């Protein structure tokens with residue numbers, strides 16, 4: 228396991244608080260990268276196909292499918308729209324068709340659970356002043372060659388909001404080199420000092436059906452406000468829940484896999500119960516036995 232020095236951690240924390248994001252190369256050892264990649268491959272090969280249906284991820288976040296809302300407590304699989312032709316036939320290899328696995332693999336999958344609860348991850352939270360970090364969401368995002376779509380500008384706290392002070396941190400770990408061509412992250416530096424522009428909230432209708440709605444329309448940002456953040460395989464990008472960021476489509480032949488975890492600081496705020504993702508005390512426990 229590669230070890231980050233005290234000064235690396237202090238610099239990372241300083242950048243995080245000043246800019247709303249921070250990068251640290253070589254945060255993961257090559258062995259850790261391989262471990263998380265191998266388990267992701269295994270999940271696609273052995274688990275995704277068992278489901279018999281392919282849920283296409285909706286980048287517009289209309290999120291009308293129950294499969295999406297129910298994935299908050301399991302290992303769910305979401306596919307890329309561009310991986311299918313107009314008749315719904317898969318046009319890329321199965322392994323390159325998955326958009327992401329989510330949203331609770333930090334507790335449902337033994338490999339990701341062990342890694343997410345490691346001292347290494349805890350030290351990160353401690354470095355940025357989180358006294359009681361609670362992991363609420365986890366995803367492997369694949370952004371595969373040619374089919375990986377873009378993420379429009381957003382603040383993560385729109386989806387995972389807390390009471391004031393809003394605390395939310397995203398740990399984004401590169402399992403591939405992330406470049407301009409394959410859709411690396413882009414940030415508006417210091418935009419975490421701006422208010423939360425809008426929220427995506429859960430509404431339960433009279434018939435019991437859950438609907439996710441936006442509280443207002445998207446805010447516009449100029450392209451020249453964004454700074455590209457290319458990083459190498461094994462790097463960490465730490466993301467404040469309020470910083471405005473986006474990422475482009477993957478137009479290259481190279482994949483851009485990442486493992487991303489989100490946590491809030493339970494010592495300072497409350498996770499809002501109208502978030503799409505519902506948390507409970509069971510969330511800290513592994514719910515599937517190790518295989």
Ligand code: FE2
Pocket residue numbers: 381382383472
């Ligand atoms: Fe994000």
